[in-house]
Amino acid sequence: MGFEVDEDILQDFLVEASEILEQLSEQLVTLERQPDDKDLLNAIFRGFHTVKGGAGFLSLTALVETCHKAENVFDILRTGQRRVTSELMDVILRALDTVNSMFAEIQNRQEPTPADPALLEELSFYCQPGQEESAAPGSEPVAATPADINTIESLNEQEYQQMLGELNTEQYSEQVGIESSNSDDITDDEFEALLDQLHGAGKHGGVPEAESPAPAAPSAASSQTGDELIDDGEFEALLDQLHGAGKGPTVTPAPGGAVPDGSKPVISSAPPAASRPAAPSKPAAPPADTTVRVDTKTLDSIMNMVGELVLVRNRLLSLQAGHENEEITKAVTNLDAVTGDLQGAVMKTRMQPIKKVFGRFPRVVRDIARNMKKEIELEMVGEDTDLDKNLVEALADPLVHLVRNSCDHGIESPEEREAAGKPRKGVIRLTASQEGDHILLGIEDDGAGMDPEKLKSIAIKRGILDADGAARMSDNEAYNLIFAPGFSTKVEITDVSGRGVGMDVVKTGISSVNGSILIDSEKGKGTRLQIKVPLTLAILPTLMVVVGEQTFALPLTNVNEIFHLDLTRTSMVDGQLTVVVRNRAIPLFYLQDWLLRNGRRERKAHGHVVLVMIGNQQVGFVVDGLIGQEEVVIKPLDHLLHGTPGMAGATITSDGGIALILDIAGLIKAYARRYA
Known part of the structure; x- marks a missing residue:
């Protein structure tokens, strides 16, 4: 367990992982619709890899294991050895749910519960290349792809050392034709074998012994050290063969123009003076960090103080109205303006995009549609609309109820939609916009709509309404019956709806934040709900x-x-x-x-x-x-x-x-x- 580490390190991990996990939920649903999006595959791979790295630093073994297997699945996917399928996505989404559960336990400073072994086994299955895409036995290895390079660059220290250990084996040595050695230096034979692997036997610029011409004028270095050594010119020629003319490192001779006996040439990576570019200017300093993390309690405290300042401002405005002193009037007017600006600035620090709520709906819609065998497309507009952090949290559950209700009650089955002359795929549209000091949220579907007479009859049957009241009720008033406690149009209770508590909870939750909800519907055309909430609760x-x-x-x-x-x-x-x-x-x-x-x-x-x-x-x-x-x-x-x-x-x-x-x-x- 790694909770004994510095609290700041743990908090950094919790903040970073929380953002990544929120993104993964939306990215995975998008991937199912766009299975060939390489950028998306790489982004999801990096997400699981980053969470795994942080969890590994904190010794959270259970979380590391699950993230590692999910990461391996996406490594297989992005190299084209498997394809994205609905069955595979079911497993990955279950893995994400497990990771989220572990993350919640870590937030509460609890040891994360290990993942279900059956889930890990399924992930291990998808970590293997698909049989239809796997390479034939005995086929030549393919060159490294950009995805392979990314994999190598993203290795941690332990994985890197393990890879080096695997390379330094007798099997690898036999493959490249060299003998393993405990020395860090390599022999001439080993060097030649490596060149053969790079360029092919006899094609790396070396001259076979049988055809080697006698040097016309051997250098001092070659005469002193024997035929096995090469002079500066030959070494430069070899480098040109390896790197291209003029692009290899240069040899810096020892003083006196000769290489001392038993020593190696001194190799410099600097280009020749003639081709050496001008010294580059000093790189610009990286931009300073412009963000800082602040505890929400601190923001709440500041907002409360601003609220007190607003009350004092109101009091001064009231007192100033009864006096004609010009200086006091100017001072109070300036205070009014500054207080308004300060109030707006502090409110911005508490604002969050509604996307933090909308981001969970693609997964909700996807799961319900798959479970109920419906075809549903989710459209979201205005995700960048900002509102108070407390409102974001308060609206999350009511909006989830409304979206689930649209999927279950609103959108019909593909067969029913076809029979009604509609496209097989239903559409649910979420919108958010700011109007003055209020936020308007909309949930609209093109489903079956609501029948006011049917709603009235259900209300009468359940004792919510009497017959006389139902007769005088308008259609809009009948639509609001769905918010009555215990009201439900479902005959059978399912895990999605039918208990008659969801919409009652929605209305209570919205009312608790001083909001209102309007509902309109047309039978056979669809239903629209509009929620109006204040910009802030403070x-x-x-x-x-x-x-x-x-x-x-x-x-x-x-x-x-x-x-x-x-x-x-x-x-x-x-x-x-x-x-x-x-x-x-x-x-x-x-x-x-x-x-x-x-x-x-x-x-x-x-x-x-x-x-x-x-x-x-x-x-x-x-x-x-x-x-x-x-x-x-x-x-x-x-x-x-x-x-x-x-x-x-x-x-x-x-x-x-x-x-x-x-x-x-x-x-x-x-x-x-x-x-x-």
């Missing part, structure tokens, strides 16, 4: 309202419209007070009945109506006064107030007071039926 844009003598904050993302209360536009429908807006009756509630200590009070004939949107539903709240829009920092409620229905937290207002932040969805769920 600072919340709100509408400040007055109820009685108290101030409350409504999240601006839920506010749809504001108008003055006119009792002539209200009426009672089935015992519920409603207001007619553009020929549509909308439920109307007096917030004083829910929020003030005295409960129901005399309802005023004047006030303001704030229309809020919950999913596809609109509700009107009657308030006594409007203060305006204000950015607030959410402060958690004291533990004694935890669980208070409809309360998301508290904040300090610009006038120094305290306001409760309302959770619209929770408020309606807790009070609507009670006070209807």
